[in-house]
Amino acid sequence: AADDSVVTLLDYGAGNVRSLRNAIRFLGFNIKDVQKPEDILNAKRLIFPGVGAFAPAMDVLNKTGMGEALCSYIEQDRPFLGICLGLQLLFESSEENGPVKGLGLIPGVVGRFDSSNGVRVPHIGWNAIHITRESQILDDIGSRHVYFVHSYRAMPSDDNTEWVSSTCNYGDNFIASIRRGNVHAVQFHPEKSGDVGLSVLRRFLNPKSEMTKKPAQGKASKLAKRVIACLDVRTNDKGDLVVTKGDQYDVREHTKENEVRNLGKPVDLAGQYYKDGADEVSFLNITGFRDFPLGDLPMLQVLRHASENVFVPLTVGGGIRDFTDANGRYYSSLEVAAEYFRSGADKISIGSDAVYAAEEYLKTKVKSGKSSLEQISRVYGNQAVVVSIDPRRVYLKDPKDVEFKSTRVTNPGPNGEQYAWYQCTVNGGREGRPIGAYELAKAVEELGAGEILLNCIDCDGQGKGYDIDLIKLISDAVSIPVIASSGAGAVEHFSEVFSKTNASAALAAGIFHRKEVPIQSVKEHLLQEGIEVRM
Numbered sequence: 001a002a003d004d005s006v007v008t009l010l011d012y013g014a015g016n017v018r019s020l021r022n023a024i025r026f027l028g029f030n031i032k033d034v035q036k037p038e039d040i041l042n043a044k045r046l047i048f049p050g051v052g053a054f055a056p057a058m059d060v061l062n063k064t065g066m067g068e069a070l071c072s073y074i075e076q077d078r079p080f081l082g083i084c085l086g087l088q089l090l091f092e093s094s095e096e097n098g099p100v101k102g103l104g105l106i107p108g109v110v111g112r113f114d115s116s117n118g119v120r121v122p123h124i125g126w127n128a129i130h131i132t133r134e135s136q137i138l139d140d141i142g143s144r145h146v147y148f149v150h151s152y153r154a155m156p157s158d159d160n161t162e163w164v165s166s167t168c169n170y171g172d173n174f175i176a177s178i179r180r181g182n183v184h185a186v187q188f189h190p191e192k193s194g195d196v197g198l199s200v201l202r203r204f205l206n207p208k209s210e211m212t213k214k215p216a217q218g219k220a221s222k223l224a225k226r227v228i229a230c231l232d233v234r235t236n237d238k239g240d241l242v243v244t245k246g247d248q249y250d251v252r253e254h255t256k257e258n259e260v261r262n263l264g265k266p267v268d269l270a271g272q273y274y275k276d277g278a279d280e281v282s283f284l285n286i287t288g289f290r291d292f293p294l295g296d297l298p299m300l301q302v303l304r305h306a307s308e309n310v311f312v313p314l315t316v317g318g319g320i321r322d323f324t325d326a327n328g329r330y331y332s333s334l335e336v337a338a339e340y341f342r343s344g345a346d347k348i349s350i351g352s353d354a355v356y357a358a359e360e361y362l363k364t365k366v367k368s369g370k371s372s373l374e375q376i377s378r379v380y381g382n383q384a385v386v387v388s389i390d391p392r393r394v395y396l397k398d399p400k401d402v403e404f405k406s407t408r409v410t411n412p413g414p415n416g417e418q419y420a421w422y423q424c425t426v427n428g429g430r431e432g433r434p435i436g437a438y439e440l441a442k443a444v445e446e447l448g449a450g451e452i453l454l455n456c457i458d459c460d461g462q463g464k465g466y467d468i469d470l471i472k473l474i475s476d477a478v479s480i481p482v483i484a485s486s487g488a489g490a491v492e493h494f495s496e497v498f499s500k501t502n503a504s505a506a507l508a509a510g511i512f513h514r515k516e517v518p519i520q521s522v523k524e525h526l527l528q529e530g531i532e533v534r535m
């Protein structure tokens with residue numbers, strides 16, 4: 001019976017599978033890691049979460065003999081679940097840095113999403129899927145949304161219809177899942193798809209558990225707009241790690257003691273927001289720019305605990321850069337990011353260091369490949385790297401007054417200025433830099449960022465709405481997803497940002513922390529306004 005609770009996991013160490021481990025444990029199962037090909041052949045049930053890029057994954061599978069073991073395991077029709085790249089590797093080949101040969105079990109070539117179809121790449125976020133064939137593990141999904149994050153996808157064709165069990169529409173129809181006998185694979189991430197995702201895993205792990213009622217028929221949807229809860233975290237003067245919240249980035253109370261505003265405990269709040277329906281949770285370690293994050297063990301602890309109970313994506317930012325500690329030991333930004341990923345982050349977010357990287361790139365016109373942004377996205381993929389921008393509005397009489405891109409503003413400045421540019425800052429808004437948000441966004445997209453978290457210091461904590469001019473400027477300038485941030489004060493601010501700009505997600509902090517507006521009300525309002533959301 002003990003054996004019944006064991007799941008064999010093929011983790012070749014290329015990235016973060018902590019979320020999946022957490023989800024499996026949460027469901028009451030134990031994990032046995034594959035060490036050698038025989039472990040695959042001896043598995044009772046096998047999960048293969050593909051992470052990283054196609055070519056290095058195939059390399060490992062070929063070199064270790066695990067590829068061969070996988071093929072015979074699957075050919076014997078034994079219980080298998082591939083996730084994301086774990087689905088793609090089953091196909092003949094991939095165009096990712098290729099063509100590169102895959103395991104060749106399913107006819108078809110994995111190709112990149114085409115952004116000329118009007119979609120942003122990577123495909124990040126929540127989509128409903130169209131179930132084409134009874135698939136047992138998908139029986140609870142119906143028309144609910146699941147979480148995707150990928151730039152490549154396999155397409156259905158006459159040659160692989162016998163495998164395809166659902167499709168999803170994003171620019172074109174791609175394969176969302178396959179099933180043949182006991183062999184399953186999904187392009188989305190069940191471990192990050194909330195309750196609905198956990199039910200997919202549960203059904204795979206325990207196929208006899210619930211024989212269902214007739215499965216609800218899923219209908220493909222548009223990509224849902226995401227609502228993200230953000231926790232700005234720092235140590236207060238007593239040494240406790242707290243969730244704080246600034247007014248235009250000033251997080252101290254305006255009292256005699258001048259203490260750091262304390263809005264709650266990070267792990268508790270993250271768990272609460274997950275239950276309330278947040279599509280993602282972000283942690284920003286806001287003093288990471290001066291305190292080395294790997295020295296900040298409580299923050300890593302927070303991540304570890306939060307990720308045990310939060311089954312939607314977690315992003316962590318603050319202090320991602322190269323660093324030499326007091327003992328002269330050097331840490332690369334990649335090591336810092338790796339520790340964040342190991343501790344439970346699905347994406348990392350880079351602020352200050354991305355500004356320096358973009359300045360350097362614009363000056364030299366060459367990609368050095370050495371910036372934290374480039375290194376981390378090369379190893380973990382673009383979709384795992386967010387760049388957080390902290391711009392401040394600078395009003396202008398005439399756009400010709402600066403070399404940076406400006407925009408006409410909806411509300412004129414204090415002296416009747418009709419234009420503004422948005423100056424990037426570093427170190428938590430403390431220092432302005434000679435680069436605009438527009439220039440930065442375009443540069444970091446080229447350097448490998450997968451997403452932009454667009455704050456605005458002027459609007460932060462004001463509750464008067466997002467800076468629509470800024471968000472429009474940036475979301476029209478890049479083809480990666482843009483998260484609108486700073487200024488949400490009412491449900492109408494969310495529908496405004498989605499109807500007036502091309503933002504893919506809207507983030508808020510203060511209104512959620514102060515319990516002024518529940519996440520559920522935001523979603524209900526968006527739904528009423530005809531905006532696709534995950535309910």
Ligand code: 1PR
Binds near residue numbers: 320351427455
């Ligand atoms: O520069 O790589 O170490 O990263 C530091 C990170 O910390 C950056 O992402 C930066 O945005 C963030 N940060 C630094 N100082 C502050 C601060 O507030 N003093 N917080 C800070 C950024 C802005 C948002 C906030 C939204 C929504 N906070 O995170 O959550 O503005 O707030 P609202 O809904 O209440 O208006 P690095």
